[in-house]
Amino acid sequence: MLEATHSPAGTAAAALHYLTDWSGRTRIGLEIWALPRTDLSLRATNCLTTALSEALSNVERHSGAKLVSIAITYTAEHVLRMTVSDDGTGFDRAKVPTGSGIARMRAAFAELGGGLSVHSVPGAGTTISAAAKCWG
Numbered sequence: 505m506l507e508a509t510h511s512p513a514g515t516a517a518a519a520l521h522y523l524t525d526w527s528g529r530t531r532i533g534l535e536i537w538a539l540p541r542t543d544l545s546l547r548a549t550n551c552l553t554t555a556l557s558e559a560l561s562n563v564e565r566h567s568g569a570k571l572v573s574i575a576i577t578y579t580a581e582h583v584l585r586m587t588v589s590d591d592g593t594g595f596d597r598a599k600v601p602t603g604s605g606i607a608r609m610r611a612a613f614a615e616l617g618g619g620l621s622v623h624s625v626p627g628a629g630t631t632i633s634a635a636a637k638c639w640g
């Protein structure tokens with residue numbers, strides 16, 4: 505999906521391509537707030553690929569959303585941030601057990617020493633936010 509590349513806008517171009525394809529296939533609207541201005545390291549790319557694909561798979565399979573809003577940023581200090589926010593059904597975290605998908609996206613950020621949170625409100629949608637400082 506998001507392949508590591510050395511062209512200047514490689515990560516952003518790959519992400520845009522992947523997101524546009526996903527939106528066309530699922531017919532869920534896409535709002536892109538931000539894409540990385542510089543290429544990600546290989547480790548950061550792997551982390552983002554895992555987390556983004558699990559988050560979007562949940563939007564597609566569980567949310568009934570009409571729109572998903574996405575921000576991905578990567579600073580000069582190698583801090584990766586990702587937000588995926590949908591306007592779907594949401595769910596009650598006290599009642600719905602965490603599955604393997606959320607565990608996988610959390611593990612991807614934890615592996616880099618980062619963190620991920622899931623904020624969901626029934627009737628108001630779900631937001632995943634995550635950040636990690638990618639040393640090397």
Ligand SMILES: Nc1ncnc2c1ncn2[C@@H]1O[C@H](COP(=O)(O)OP(=O)(O)O)[C@@H](O)[C@H]1O
Nearest residue numbers: 562563566567594595600602603604605606630
């Ligand atoms: N974006 C979302 N909108 C609505 N419900 C969600 C969303 N993301 C996750 N869920 C709920 O959380 C559960 C756990 O998700 P996950 O850990 O990815 O496991 P799985 O997708 O295999 O069920 C889902 O089964 C679903 O009930």
Ligand SMILES: [Mg+2]
Nearest residue numbers: 561562605606
């Ligand atoms: Mg899932």
